[in-house]
Amino acid sequence: MSMKLFHVSDVHFGAEDPKALDWFARCVADEAPDAVIMTGDLTMRAKPREFDAGGKWLLSLGVPVTIEVGNHDLPYYWDPLRRLLSPYKRYGAAERLIERTLDLPGVSIIPLKTxxxxxxxxxxxxxxxxxxxxxxxxxxxxxxPKGNLIFVAGHHPLxxxxxxGTAKTRNGEKALAALADAGVHAILSGHVHxxxxxxxxxxDWTVRMIGAGTLSKRLRMSPPAFNEIRIDxxxxxTLARTLSPEPKHQISRTSRAGLS
Known part of the structure; x- marks a missing residue:
C-alpha cells in the first residue's frame, strides 16, 4: 500500500495568502493526494463569508477532505451567545466536511475536538x-479495521x-496516553503555524505528533507550508513543503508505525 496525504492547517480565510493558496491547489492538482486533512482555523474571525470562501476552496480541490474546528473558527468573545449556543452554524459550504472520518485503504483518519x-x-x-x-x-x-494505520486529527497539539507557538492543551497528556494505548500511530494538528x-x-508504543504550518499571512518561524505524509x-x-527556495525537506525519519 502506497499513499500520499496532504496535511494543511491555519489557512485563516480573512487573512489568507492568495499566492500560498494557489500554490497548494496546484500541488493537489499535479500530485493527486489521496486526501487532504485540514486541522483547523479555516477562518480568521468565524465570519460567514470566510467560511463560505474557505469551504468552496477546499471543495474545489477535488479530493476527499476533512476539516477540524480551530479556535478561530468559533465566534469571538464579543458574540457570546452564538459562541455558546450555535458555534458551527456559519460553516456554509464547509459544513459537511467538519469532523469527517476518512477511511482510506489501509489508513483511517479520525477527528478529535480540541x-x-x-x-x-x-x-x-x-x-x-x-x-x-x-x-x-x-x-x-x-x-x-484491523491492520489500518490510525491518524487522529485535531487543531491543537496535545x-x-x-x-x-504553544497550545497549552488541557488534558493533552492524558489524551495522548489514551490514544497511544488505543494504537493510534500519529496525531495531526496545527495552531502553532x-x-x-x-x-x-x-x-512500548511510539506515537508521532505531527504539526502543519500555515497558508496565511500570519507567519511565525517558517514560510507558508503544508505537510506531505508518505505512506508505504x-x-x-513527513515532509514539510514550503513556498520558498527550499520547497521540500524531511522532518521525520521513515519509521515503522507504532515501533520505537
Whole structure:
C-alpha cells in the first residue's frame, strides 16, 4: 500500500495568502493526494463569508477532505451567545466536511475536538480535550479495521512540539496516553503555524505528533507550508513543503508505525 496525504492547517480565510493558496491547489492538482486533512482555523474571525470562501476552496480541490474546528473558527468573545449556543452554524459550504472520518485503504483518519466554547482561564485560544471528545475519538479508533494505520486529527497539539507557538492543551497528556494505548500511530494538528514531527514514547508504543504550518499571512518561524505524509505499507514519513527556495525537506525519519 502506497499513499500520499496532504496535511494543511491555519489557512485563516480573512487573512489568507492568495499566492500560498494557489500554490497548494496546484500541488493537489499535479500530485493527486489521496486526501487532504485540514486541522483547523479555516477562518480568521468565524465570519460567514470566510467560511463560505474557505469551504468552496477546499471543495474545489477535488479530493476527499476533512476539516477540524480551530479556535478561530468559533465566534469571538464579543458574540457570546452564538459562541455558546450555535458555534458551527456559519460553516456554509464547509459544513459537511467538519469532523469527517476518512477511511482510506489501509489508513483511517479520525477527528478529535480540541476546542472549547468556554474555559476556566483567560486565554480561550488554547487547547482543551474534554472527556466526551476523547471518548468519541477512542470509540472511532476501536472501530478501525484491523491492520489500518490510525491518524487522529485535531487543531491543537496535545503536547508542545518544540515550536515558538504553544497550545497549552488541557488534558493533552492524558489524551495522548489514551490514544497511544488505543494504537493510534500519529496525531495531526496545527495552531502553532510551524511544521514539526515529534515521536513520543508511551510505554512500548511510539506515537508521532505531527504539526502543519500555515497558508496565511500570519507567519511565525517558517514560510507558508503544508505537510506531505508518505505512506508505504506500515511505514510513513513527513515532509514539510514550503513556498520558498527550499520547497521540500524531511522532518521525520521513515519509521515503522507504532515501533520505537
Amino acid at each position: 476546542t472549547a466554547r468556554a474555559q476556566w482561564r483567560w486565554n480561550w485560544s488554547k487547547g482543551h480535550v474534554s472527556s466526551g471528545a476523547l471518548r468519541d475519538a477512542l470509540d472511532l479508533a476501536e472501530a478501525v 503536547i508542545e512540539g518544540g515550536t515558538r 510551524d511544521p514539526f514531527d515529534k515521536p513520543v514514547q508511551v510505554g 505499507g506500515g511505514r510513513f514519513e
